[in-house]
Amino acid sequence: MSAELKAWVLAAAAADPSPTRAAVHRRNILISMLAVASGVGAFVSFALLTSEGQLVRLGGEVAPHRHLERSVWLVVTTAGGALSVAAATLWFALCRGRSMLGRPRSWLLCGIALIPLGLFAWKVSCSLAFGDPMAEWPTRPGLKCLSFSLLVAAGPLLAFLAARRNAPVHPTLNGAAIGVASGACAWVALDLWCPVAAVPHLLLGHLLPLCILAGTGALLGQTLLSLRSR
Amino acid sequence: MARFRIPGREERRVRFVTNPGVDDTDAAMERYANGDNAAFAELYDAIAPRLAGFLRKATRDGVATEDLMQQTFLQIHRARGSFIPGAPVMPWALAIAKRLMIDSARRRRLELALFMHAPADDDRMTSEPTETAAADDFLDARRLERLVQQRLDALPEIQRTAYQLVKQEGLSLKRAAQVLGTSVTAVKLRTHRAYQALRALLLEEGGAA
Numbered sequence: 001m002s003a004e005l006k007a008w009v010l011a012a013a014a015a016d017p018s019p020t021r022a023a024v025h026r027r028n029i030l031i032s033m034l035a036v037a038s039g040v041g042a043f044v045s046f047a048l049l050t051s052e053g054q055l056v057r058l059g060g061e062v063a064p065h066r067h068l069e070r071s072v073w074l075v076v077t078t079a080g081g082a083l084s085v086a087a088a089t090l091w092f093a094l095c096r097g098r099s100m101l102g103r104p105r106s107w108l109l110c111g112i113a114l115i116p117l118g119l120f121a122w123k124v125s126c127s128l129a130f131g132d133p134m135a136e137w138p139t140r141p142g143l144k145c146l147s148f149s150l151l152v153a154a155g156p157l158l159a160f161l162a163a164r165r166n167a168p169v170h171p172t173l174n175g176a177a178i179g180v181a182s183g184a185c186a187w188v189a190l191d192l193w194c195p196v197a198a199v200p201h202l203l204l205g206h207l208l209p210l211c212i213l214a215g216t217g218a219l220l221g222q223t224l225l226s227l228r229s230r
Numbered sequence: 231m232a233r234f235r236i237p238g239r240e241e242r243r244v245r246f247v248t249n250p251g252v253d254d255t256d257a258a259m260e261r262y263a264n265g266d267n268a269a270f271a272e273l274y275d276a277i278a279p280r281l282a283g284f285l286r287k288a289t290r291d292g293v294a295t296e297d298l299m300q301q302t303f304l305q306i307h308r309a310r311g312s313f314i315p316g317a318p319v320m321p322w323a324l325a326i327a328k329r330l331m332i333d334s335a336r337r338r339r340l341e342l343a344l345f346m347h348a349p350a351d352d353d354r355m356t357s358e359p360t361e362t363a364a365a366d367d368f369l370d371a372r373r374l375e376r377l378v379q380q381r382l383d384a385l386p387e388i389q390r391t392a393y394q395l396v397k398q399e400g401l402s403l404k405r406a407a408q409v410l411g412t413s414v415t416a417v418k419l420r421t422h423r424a425y426q427a428l429r430a431l432l433l434e435e436g437g438a439a
Contacts, residue, residue: 002296005296005299005300006271006274006275006278008300009274009299009300009303009304010270010271010274012300012304012307013270013303013304013307014267016304016307016308018307018308018309018310018311019310019311020263020264020265020310020311021263021264021265021310021311021312021313022264022265022311023311024311024312025311096314097314098314098316098317099314099317099318099321099322099408100313100314100317100319100321100322100325101321101322101325101408101409101411104407104408104413105411105412105413106413165309165312166305166309168322168325168326168328168329169325169329169408169409169411170411226329226333227305227326227329227330227333228330228333229298229301229330229331229333229334229337
């Protein structure tokens, strides 16, 4: 290769300062703080607007003169398990292992498909184990929970995509994985806030937002994480 | 009782960089990621020849090769802060180059279609004759080389790229699969099909001789 090409490349790099590892580390810490702040802020705002500021709701009125309540230990177990899954999903989506090329496609596909199903299965099995009647709440079909999840996950989704910056291989799948990770974080908050465990409600209000976030993450990943030539 | 101490992160990093078994290229990238700007020139010298070879064989266009080289190195430069300690540089650089090449081809689809049917360039396939080779043997070798290149150019892009990465760049099947974003089995199949096409050509030429 010509010496001119080398000189041009070195000069272009010198003229366009890039952050070092330490600077990126500091930036990612800041981004993580923003992600947490946006998620928590959305959670608190939503609770203030719709449930008089109650962040953890143990029960409520299913129908006139019929009150249902879940046990504290059920809440602790489901939210605790969801928190573990969310932490593992964040590690899976944001860390690339030992290679700059990221996770293999099969791993990404399995994670995107299985993590939402795993969260759903955990919620249902804990409810069954603790004797929750999993009754349908006619006034709560799941639309509020759908909005809740999308609102709480939106900030973290954008923050995580910004932290990732680019993916030379599988940008779409990496974006989808990041979408699932942000949805898993919102699931934890939703487990605390929502006392309903009926399966149709869970499908519409808890599982569907994860699918929407995976799709949104895929589209954003294709646009924002792909490498573009000049 | 011997004291057992878990090495700290910085210590593990320094141990990695100074380990004589570690590739110099990866060590240069490690230093560059940590802020040693002088290491970029060293990194360039280490990976530019292989990168240029890969791009030249893939694009068959000197201008496009240089353009993609520039863009690849700038991408490496911009992403240095997110370079994972201990990760190999070359597969990453090849993956960036491939992605940029695909995106560039999408933008210039008509040019690429015309380029695919262009005859092979003899100037880039010269081979120096040995002192003992007869003139007609040399011409036969050049003709065969040209035919091999034409057969390679005629292969589907996915087979040609897999063959180049494994047979010409010397990547392992696992690394090539990572660069291409596919499975090891798929890479094996693609290189095998490319190899079969070239073998068929050699058998034809051998039979005709």
